[in-house]
Each structure stands twice: as structure tokens, then as C-alpha cells.
Amino acid sequence: MMHMTFYWSRKVNLLIDSWKTNDWTDYLITLLVCLVVSVFYQFLENRRIRLKLIGSGRPFPPEIETPLLRRKLTGNRAKLGVKVAGAFLFGLSSAIGYLLMLSVMSFNGGVFVAIVVGLAVGYFFFRNEGEDSLIVDTSCACA
Helix, strand or coil: CCCCCCCCCCEEEECCCCEEECCCCHHHHHHHHHHHHHHHHHHHHHHHHHHHHHHHHCCHHHHHCCCCCCCCCCCCHHHHHHHHHHHHHHHHHHHHHHHHHHHCCCCHHHHHHHHHHHHHHHHHHHHCCCCHHCCCCCCCCCC
């Protein structure tokens, strides 16, 4: 049976039929996985934004200046590499974002809280470094 409203239970079926939790250990591991993947999503978005800044040639805002990551890009080959890497990171970030969205759509309250807390923790550690002044395309609304 698929729930259509939020429920609080240790029994959840997440994303695929074989990912079912029946006891507290499985449920807590599932919540931990949701939290870690949410933090990783924010980390990927941070890397994608930095790569976009490197490729654009614009100066980094002083809050996120990283001298070792900043190099002069010479030639079309280097710019093509940055575009390919950016496209790969965008695709990976989009896939993870949609999987997180589908996980929330399991309507389990614990999964919802774990994902929201993971996104908040990831934002705190990776995304609050002066990026608000940048205009960046995002893959989904959960960024």
C-alpha cells in the first residue's frame, strides 16, 4: 500500500521494492543514508558552482576565494573540459536531487526530516560562503 499522507513508522519502502525496512536498525540506517546523500547533494552543488566560476573567468567573491583551485584557462580544450565536467556534475546533481525528491514522496516523516536536516547541514558546511550574490542554474527546487 502506498501512503498518500505523512505517516510515522519504522516500516518504509524507499525507491525500490527491495529497500524495505521492518525493524529499527534498518530504519535508522535508511535515515542515515538519506541524511548523508542530502549532504553530498549540497557538496556537489558547491563543486559545480566553483567549477562554473573557474570556467567563466570572473573573479571569485572574496568569501569563497580558493587560490589553489584557480588557474588560468588557456585554449578551447581547457574550456571544453570545464564544460564537460560541469555537465557531468549537473547531471549527477540532478539525478541525486530527483532521487531525494522521490524519497520524500514515500511520505514517511522520518525520511522527510532526515533529508531536510541533511540539506540544511550540507548548506551550512558547503553552500553559505557568499554564493548568494551569484546567479546559478539549479537542477531542481530542492537546492
